[in-house]
Amino acid sequence: MEFTIGGRLEVRITPADVGKRVSVRRRPEGAGQGAMFTDTVGVLTSWDDGVLSITPKSGEGVRIAESTLVAGKVVPAAPARRRGPAASFDELARACARAWQPVESEPLGDWRLRAAAGFTRRANSVLPLGDPGLPLGEALGRVRRWYGERGLPAYIQTATGAEGTQEELCAELERHGWLREVSAEVRIAALAPVGDLDAEVTAVRLHREPDTAWLSRYQRFDTPGDHVLRVLGSGPSVWFASVPGDAEDGTPAAIGRCVVDGRWAGFMAVEVGPEYRRRGLATSVMTALARRALDEGASAAWLQVETDNEGARALYDRMGFAAHHRYHHFRAAE
Template sequence: MSAYLTVRITPADVGKRVSVRTLTGAGEQEARFTDTVGTLTAWQGGTLSVTRRDGRLVRLAESSLVAGKVVPQAPPRRRGLPAATVAELVQVGARTWPAAESERIGDWRARAAGGWTRRANSALPVGEGRPDLERLGAWYAARGLPLVLHVVEDGSASGGPLAAELDRLGWEAGGHTLTLAGELAPLADRPADPRVRLGRTLTADWLRRYRRAAAAPETARLVLGGGPSVWLATVPGGDGGREDAPAAEAAEAGAVPEAEAAEAGPAAIGRCVVDGRWAVFSAIEVDPAHRRRGLATAVMAELARAALAEGASAACLHVERENAPARALYERLGFHEHHRYHYRRAR
């Protein structure tokens, strides 16, 4: 009984860093204590899920607990970056922004989605070999698309050396992008906002707010609705202002009448796809009339809570290098640069 009383954690501590001790084995000879430290990502059905700092998920039987407590966050690794290789995040990014069709060609994977977004219509490295430009080019030509390569800016064979070779061939570079990563729990710990609504289905209103979808709505629906576990967040147009803001203050802030706002579409949207330990955010957009009211943060926090409940522990997103406001926001939310990449296309 005294051992049970040393357990000072409950399901309410999900999302926090904990230290737990379990006792396994039957009988005195086989009994063994095991200590586990990490983020408590779930506690349900008599089982605790703890994600270690290295990303490994450990499941513990509640009945085996003999001690447990909440502990301070560990000093961050590389400014809070979860442990992950570039190759891991490249593949996670591909699965959470899926193409309509893909095919492995050598050590590269060709991906296509009718030309909608470079991310879904570029070839990705899946090994260390150089791209077979002739075969890849033919694959894309058969679909009426140009060959575009996703080039990671690192020292791997498919990174810096490849970029230098493409420079010599005269290939143009564009779409310079940063992959950011961070811990999920601190984002999920932010206060809940009742204005944010979560769902699993892409609606016409959600797509209307996502400006890039207008060019190819059906393809956009296919890509945005794909992935291992998709969550979509919406703040209705009439809910864009602070609930406690006086009407005069709201007017000064640029608020629009509720009926007009509803007709214009959601005040804010966001998307998050859970892929194992990763929660990958995308399509975070706020109506210009509702900016600077914390909606982007509220949307991401609500999505983070949903991802955390599924067992994710790390967060990731992609942002264009020149998008300084977005980069500043994500840094405030605990995201830091993991690596960079850009796209290459023959002139």
């Protein structure tokens, strides 16, 4: 990894490079001049108040104090693979979870209890990837109490249909009186074909944060409080897309959200106003987001679609997305 120009180490990145793939070298905080350097390569996702956040291929963000940098440069994105992705359930489930993070969470063995003041089931349900460390009946009691203390219904998100998923846990939850409320498919595809679609993307605007106009199209909450913005803004490298509409209040015709996380790009919140449908706007939004994700080195795509959303399922079929597994939300009986 070469950083030198004429034998000198130089920092050649700035906050203007947020969103680009970078390589940086730093010394440990408080270390002397002779300390060993540490190198990090990944997407520069933020640079605020003297701290850089970089997301490498692992998806686990790294925070670096600006004062510790000794060198840095922008590097070309890794070439995207054009074949379809292969994914284990555990890898994909963890990528999905990183793309939609709660406001607070707590471990229960290998389970993760998640809450975000009730905004979406995904951010307010248990992610049971492993053993809770307790007999199941005791673990379910702990789950009920934890959510009850927060005034929330107790949900557990399970998965079926792929190797390593949780068919036995689903059966046990039903035996304990938990009720399955919602099911959805997790679909995957190669990312490059989505970015290569012949779609009109010139009107699609990409932003790092959801503005008031974007939020006016996203109809999943009553009031966009801090908890909503924290969930929407969570993830390694987050992008928001919008297509301007002709409404006087500035509400976009279409919106979308994408989280780039190592080799994965996750698509969420793709919505088109009823009066703008059948114009290809959803395809335009996803194509623009896919191209940005390809620029950041991603090569595979995932999304979630509810099993009764026939219009979206048909669109994703045409884009090459295939079902990987299903997830289900079980709710504790009153």
